[in-house]
Amino acid sequence: MTITTTPLPVPSPVPSSGHARRGCGTAGSPVRQHWGTPVAFATLDPAGLLSPSAAEIGPEGPALEALPPGEIITDLEALAACFHRSFDALADAHGPGLAPPLGGVAIDVQVWRHGYDRPAARHAADLVAWWVLDAGPAHAPTGSGAIALADPRTGFPRAAMPGQPWGRHLVVRPTPGAHVAVPGWVASSIVPLERGQHVLVAFASTLR
Numbered sequence: 001m002t003i004t005t006t007p008l009p010v011p012s013p014v015p016s017s018g019h020a021r022r023g024c025g026t027a028g029s030p031v032r033q034h035w036g037t038p039v040a041f042a043t044l045d046p047a048g049l050l051s052p053s054a055a056e057i058g059p060e061g062p063a064l065e066a067l068p069p070g071e072i073i074t075d076l077e078a079l080a081a082c083f084h085r086s087f088d089a090l091a092d093a094h095g096p097g098l099a100p101p102l103g104g105v106a107i108d109v110q111v112w113r114h115g116y117d118r119p120a121a122r123h124a125a126d127l128v129a130w131w132v133l134d135a136g137p138a139h140a141p142t143g144s145g146a147i148a149l150a151d152p153r154t155g156f157p158r159a160a161m162p163g164q165p166w167g168r169h170l171v172v173r174p175t176p177g178a179h180v181a182v183p184g185w186v187a188s189s190i191v192p193l194e195r196g197q198h199v200l201v202a203f204a205s206t207l208r
Helices: 052-056 076-093
Strands: 001-005 029-033 037-043 062-067 107-111 127-136 149-151 170-174 176-184 189-190 197-204
Touching: 029 076, 037 076, 037 170, 052 127, 076 107, 076 127, 076 176, 076 197, 149 176, 170 176
Parallel strands: none
Antiparallel strands: 001 107, 029 037, 037 176, 062 107, 107 197, 127 176, 127 197, 149 170, 149 189
């Protein structure tokens, strides 16, 4: 299920609606280049945005499960504001080549478990982002459940350095709070999980 939001002014910190809010704790995403690819990284604490039902999610269930965002997130506007902040930082840092979100953000909430393997795919949106809301148990060093990003460009075949200057993979460990935003042309997916593991993620894309 996808929710669609409209652009919101993003205060800092995200305002509380009557109780302490811990989500988006470091929402000012630092932006840097990874082998020529613009990437925004942040650690955004999702604890204040998760409903009690999120704690009931475990490794048992469908290999890939799409969840109604409103059942997992207590404040969808605050969630969207976190994504907006990262998208705006990414667009601002890299100029006119990356358009800021003009028509809002579409958000999916998913659970990934053992048995599902989707090849990394590019998206039609200008910008996309992943946010690890929960993961368990502790993940093995194999990278199980990590966010995998790949720049599809091949680069110049006579590069002076070994290999190509583009096409390098970036792997973000599935630690709760891990957040990364990239251009939509960067291919992304979740590394297949081992048995007994699961990852709860929010995936966002910009809309025009």
